[in-house]
Amino acid sequence: MKAFSYARATSPAEAAALAARTEGAKFIAGGTNLLDLMKLEIEAPTHLIDVNGLKLDAIEATEAGGLRIGALVRNTDLAADARVRRDYGLLSRALVAGASGQLRNKATTAGNLLQRTRCPYFYDTNQPCNKRKPGSGCAALNGFSRQLGVIGTSSACIATHPSDMAVALRALDATVETVKPDGATRVIPLADFYRDPGETPHLETVLAKGELITAVVLPSPVGGTHIYRKVRDRASYAFALISVAAIVQKDGTGRVALGGVAPKPWRVAAADAELPRGGKAAADMLLAGAKPTHHNAFKLTLAQRTLSAVLTEAKG
Amino acid sequence: MKFDTPAGINPIDQLKVIGIPTDRIEGPLKTTGTARYAYEQYDVAPHQAYGYVVGAAIPRGRITAMDLAAAKAAPGVIDIVTWQNAGELGKGPRNTARLLGGPEVQHYHQAIALVVAETFEQARAAAQLVKVSYEAQPGTFDLDASRKTAKPASGGVTVGTFEPAYDSAPVKLDATYSTPDQSHSAMEPHASVAQWKDGRLTLWTSNQMIAWAAGDMARTLGLPRENVRIVSPYIGGGFGGKLFLRSDMLLAAVAARLTGRAVKVALQRPLIANNTTHRPATIQRIRLGATPEGKLTAIGHESWSGDLAGGKPETAVQQTQYLYAGAARATKMYLSVLDLPEGNAMRAPGEAPGLMALEIAMDEMAEKLGIDPVEFRVINDTQVDPSAPQRPFSKRDLVTCLRTGAEKFGWDKRNPRPGQSRQGGWLKGMGMGVAFRNNLLTASAARVRLDGQGMVTVETDMTDIGTGSYTIIAQTAAEMMGVPLNKVRVHLGDSDFPASAGSGGQWGANCSTSGVYAACVKLREAIAQKVGFNSGDAVFADGAVRSGNRAVPLAEAAGAQGLEAEDRIQFGDLGKTYQQSTFGAHFVEVRVDAATGETRIDRMLAVCAAGRILNPKSARSQVIGAMTMGVGGALMEELAVDAGRGFFVNHDLAGYEVPVHADIPHQEVIFLDETDPLSSPMKAKGVGELGLCGVSAAVANAIYNATGVRVRDYPLTLDKLIDALPVVG
Ligand SMILES: Cc1cc2nc3c(=O)[nH]c(=O)nc-3n(C[C@H](O)[C@H](O)[C@H](O)COP(=O)(O)OP(=O)(O)OC[C@H]3O[C@@H](n4cnc5c(N)ncnc54)[C@H](O)[C@@H]3O)c2cc1C
Numbered sequence A: 001m002k003a004f005s006y007a008r009a010t011s012p013a014e015a016a017a018l019a020a021r022t023e024g025a026k027f028i029a030g031g032t033n034l035l036d037l038m039k040l041e042i043e044a045p046t047h048l049i050d051v052n053g054l055k056l057d058a059i060e061a062t063e064a065g066g067l068r069i070g071a072l073v074r075n076t077d078l079a080a081d082a083r084v085r086r087d088y089g090l091l092s093r094a095l096v097a098g099a100s101g102q103l104r105n106k107a108t109t110a111g112n113l114l115q116r117t118r119c120p121y122f123y124d125t126n127q128p129c130n131k132r133k134p135g136s137g138c139a140a141l142n143g144f145s146r147q148l149g150v151i152g153t154s155s156a157c158i159a160t161h162p163s164d165m166a167v168a169l170r171a172l173d174a175t176v177e178t179v180k181p182d183g184a185t186r187v188i189p190l191a192d193f194y195r196d197p198g199e200t201p202h203l204e205t206v207l208a209k210g211e212l213i214t215a216v217v218l219p220s221p222v223g224g225t226h227i228y229r230k231v232r233d234r235a236s237y238a239f240a241l242i243s244v245a246a247i248v249q250k251d252g253t254g255r256v257a258l259g260g261v262a263p264k265p266w267r268v269a270a271a272d273a274e275l276p277r278g279g280k281a282a283a284d285m286l287l288a289g290a291k292p293t294h295h296n297a298f299k300l301t302l303a304q305r306t307l308s309a310v311l312t313e314a315k316g
Numbered sequence B: 001m002k003f004d005t006p007a008g009i010n011p012i013d014q015l016k017v018i019g020i021p022t023d024r025i026e027g028p029l030k031t032t033g034t035a036r037y038a039y040e041q042y043d044v045a046p047h048q049a050y051g052y053v054v055g056a057a058i059p060r061g062r063i064t065a066m067d068l069a070a071a072k073a074a075p076g077v078i079d080i081v082t083w084q085n086a087g088e089l090g091k092g093p094r095n096t097a098r099l100l101g102g103p104e105v106q107h108y109h110q111a112i113a114l115v116v117a118e119t120f121e122q123a124r125a126a127a128q129l130v131k132v133s134y135e136a137q138p139g140t141f142d143l144d145a146s147r148k149t150a151k152p153a154s155g156g157v158t159v160g161t162f163e164p165a166y167d168s169a170p171v172k173l174d175a176t177y178s179t180p181d182q183s184h185s186a187m188e189p190h191a192s193v194a195q196w197k198d199g200r201l202t203l204w205t206s207n208q209m210i211a212w213a214a215g216d217m218a219r220t221l222g223l224p225r226e227n228v229r230i231v232s233p234y235i236g237g238g239f240g241g242k243l244f245l246r247s248d249m250l251l252a253a254v255a256a257r258l259t260g261r262a263v264k265v266a267l268q269r270p271l272i273a274n275n276t277t278h279r280p281a282t283i284q285r286i287r288l289g290a291t292p293e294g295k296l297t298a299i300g301h302e303s304w305s306g307d308l309a310g311g312k313p314e315t316a317v318q319q320t321q322y323l324y325a326g327a328a329r330a331t332k333m334y335l336s337v338l339d340l341p342e343g344n345a346m347r348a349p350g351e352a353p354g355l356m357a358l359e360i361a362m363d364e365m366a367e368k369l370g371i372d373p374v375e376f377r378v379i380n381d382t383q384v385d386p387s388a389p390q391r392p393f394s395k396r397d398l399v400t401c402l403r404t405g406a407e408k409f410g411w412d413k414r415n416p417r418p419g420q421s422r423q424g425g426w427l428k429g430m431g432m433g434v435a436f437r438n439n440l441l442t443a444s445a446a447r448v449r450l451d452g453q454g455m456v457t458v459e460t461d462m463t464d465i466g467t468g469s470y471t472i473i474a475q476t477a478a479e480m481m482g483v484p485l486n487k488v489r490v491h492l493g494d495s496d497f498p499a500s501a502g503s504g505g506q507w508g509a510n511c512s513t514s515g516v517y518a519a520c521v522k523l524r525e526a527i528a529q530k531v532g533f534n535s536g537d538a539v540f541a542d543g544a545v546r547s548g549n550r551a552v553p554l555a556e557a558a559g560a561q562g563l564e565a566e567d568r569i570q571f572g573d574l575g576k577t578y579q580q581s582t583f584g585a586h587f588v589e590v591r592v593d594a595a596t597g598e599t600r601i602d603r604m605l606a607v608c609a610a611g612r613i614l615n616p617k618s619a620r621s622q623v624i625g626a627m628t629m630g631v632g633g634a635l636m637e638e639l640a641v642d643a644g645r646g647f648f649v650n651h652d653l654a655g656y657e658v659p660v661h662a663d664i665p666h667q668e669v670i671f672l673d674e675t676d677p678l679s680s681p682m683k684a685k686g687v688g689e690l691g692l693c694g695v696s697a698a699v700a701n702a703i704y705n706a707t708g709v710r711v712r713d714y715p716l717t718l719d720k721l722i723d724a725l726p727v728v729g
């Protein structure tokens, strides 16, 4: 870990401005991802702007009938919120499927969206990794890639985005609210929030330098049966091999997003349309054009089978 | 004391303290965080500096340049140890690779430097500034591909003529299995604090075998053995990973010598998998021949494993020599030179991976024969060493383990036809496997003191790696001296104490308590003599020594001076004239998600026959811990080899998964009530490794019973099942 300076921000706009002006600055929220990465010097900020005091920790109703979730709301609190549990069960279930109780007590909504990949080569600074060190190559491509992505990847990086929460948010059509260094705010649909890796896998989101997430907004509830199914090698405390987030209505229509397969929560409009025809049809749409490796080709079968089982479960 | 005739009745048989389920005597220290583990020995030496290890970034080659300037100039840095300033370093006989590499690099994350600074954070930051240039050399990293060039290794047996017996067998099985490299993954990382005083080194560390560590440290540093003191009172898990001198110990010692400061080093978690030892992967071919009635007529077991040049094979065929009757057998091992990190012992080396394969093979054969798997084992039980029938087993009650286990578990409810039991979205199945581990006997010494307050103090360099050594040693002394447990103090893990058997090979409990027994016999004689009793008549009970009508309290007998005795148990030929082993049967029920192939364990039962159980409470802990490890081995544990880049990729606890609480359901352990007077005066053996043997195969067999899919490559992750599971939806 490199030595760094530290300051507490007093307002979101000030935090953003400070972050844009200070070379090597980064926000710190729960710190559960950032500090681990700093210890290994995968991230090496020289200035930390603590956003914990920004009072962005409320969950409030929006005029449109949805919920605005403050960027600093802890994962534990979000999962336990009565409105979330009643109207957005998918989100609650995705959250408690992630990490551990202690981590969720610290982890925040924004931090969770911005957590970085769990590719093992990304974590080993002796190895080439385009995401960690642009242009150095990708060790995973010909290496151990069992956990890594099968779709939406590029020849420069096949890493996945590891968040469970983000998969549920994607299925719920969430949007991200931010404040920019100049004080302007904007709203970014989660669908447009993560970039494709292309040749620049180190650039992961569309956020500008210094741009601060202030909230995540959920549109009004859509009803239906909410199922988050996370598949992993052990019963708890492991990242997803794949996960399925589905909202299924009584008539069989609905929405679905996949986790553990791509550099972002994976949703394809055409796949939603196929849902009434069953898991196989929808999975075929979701995973059309997939480029798995020898190690992770099983994810295609797994995703399809899990989706089918989820749809069966939804029928009750 | 020489133990060379079967044990008769002795004071241990009173079972007033021994055999009673007893809480750990050091438990309160551990639960309150006051037990001092190696890295927490902050007050044993003043001004401790912190070391941070730099591991090699390539698996094989040479360091061509090392630029230390920036690191040396970093805040707080005191010095940097490399091969260039470490001084002449030898190598102990138990290490294959050198613990400090350079200029030659022998494996990935081999230590090549230790940055020493005033604080841990400074050392860590400066370590990133060390710039190393390498000239990489190609290496061999793929066990399967290396089999062509593997060399036969010694350690196999031949009985009769296997090939013709196998060829003519009416029912045959020929199958190949694989087990992966595994990491011990102890909770406590390898850690040490080193200090030099007047040419003498003291090392507070975390090590299972104090005498080995002291000897190998002296040899590596070129010191007289008496100039090394190793202290290791508490150990946060070892599993074989702390049997030997490791890099934290050596680097702390060298850094302390170089800097004139006390230096502490803990191996960083991401370094442990590649820097330390691991259980080597195996590929095993098993051929079984049997009569239609289920009698084995031919047993063939070959195993391939790899290690660095000069290393040893994983002895996965070990149990096959003894476990089942059968006229003809051949076991063979082959060893490849691999340039992966160093392989070595991990809990139940040999038998753990060996039984992972053999006990699936037995399940497969039972099915071919149409015989119940439990019955098949019973039919092939033997009471003698099959390769030397004149050698009986000292005690072998495997059949009772099998029958008791089958009854308690409800084995009769198992549907022998696989893939037939469905419960909602789950496929249910039961499986079993036999546990077998040899009983190894090693000399062990102890010193016992009785003081004027009637307190008994035991000193031995035996270690407690979380197993409960403190408690069984206290129980032994209490039983022998006729005092309650709270009148016994136990000091362990110091090379200034008499050398014990140490903690390894599940010999620790039996051998170290036997050493304490021997010392107590001597102390009893000294006490009897002092108070003028004939030692044969003296009875030690209720804190006094009694003969006829006269009783003298022990405190009084000891007097102000106290009395002390030291002895060493040495084992004669009973281990040669008799085959001594421990036995068990594991039963497991699993459910497999019919859609995803995820396996969840529903319940587990182990029945063990392992001589006298000294403390049923800690013995049970050992077995349930081992069963948990067996679940890990069956379902998830695998050091993933990058055969191109030559290292274990998943080198932290996020990547190397071991079971969490949610994976472990109801576990039950039954110990048969037995003694083995041929093993030791304690009539005990060991259970710490036995508990792991055969578990993973029982899980694998249960998965087969649930799904009808036979997987022969561990771990049995869902990707190996999913293509063969029934259609969903
Ligand atoms: C052992 C372990 C297991 C885990 N398992 C899972 C799992 O199974 N599933 C899962 O989904 N996650 C898992 N996680 C990840 C966990 O969810 C994340 O670490 C956590 O959500 C990050 O939130 P944080 O507030 O601690 O973020 P921090 O670590 O504080 O920050 C993460 C990133 O977000 C940036 N950031 C924070 N707040 C803002 C803001 N308001 N605006 C802009 N940028 C911001 C920071 O600069 C940093 O780059 C696991 C983590 C660990 C350590």
Ligand code: SF4
Binding pocket: A117, A119, A120, A121, A122, A128, A129, A130, A131, A132, A137, A138, A139, A140, A141, A148, A156, A157, A158, A159, A201
């Ligand atoms: S997959 Fe991406 S994160 Fe992993 S090594 Fe390649 S570039 Fe790095």
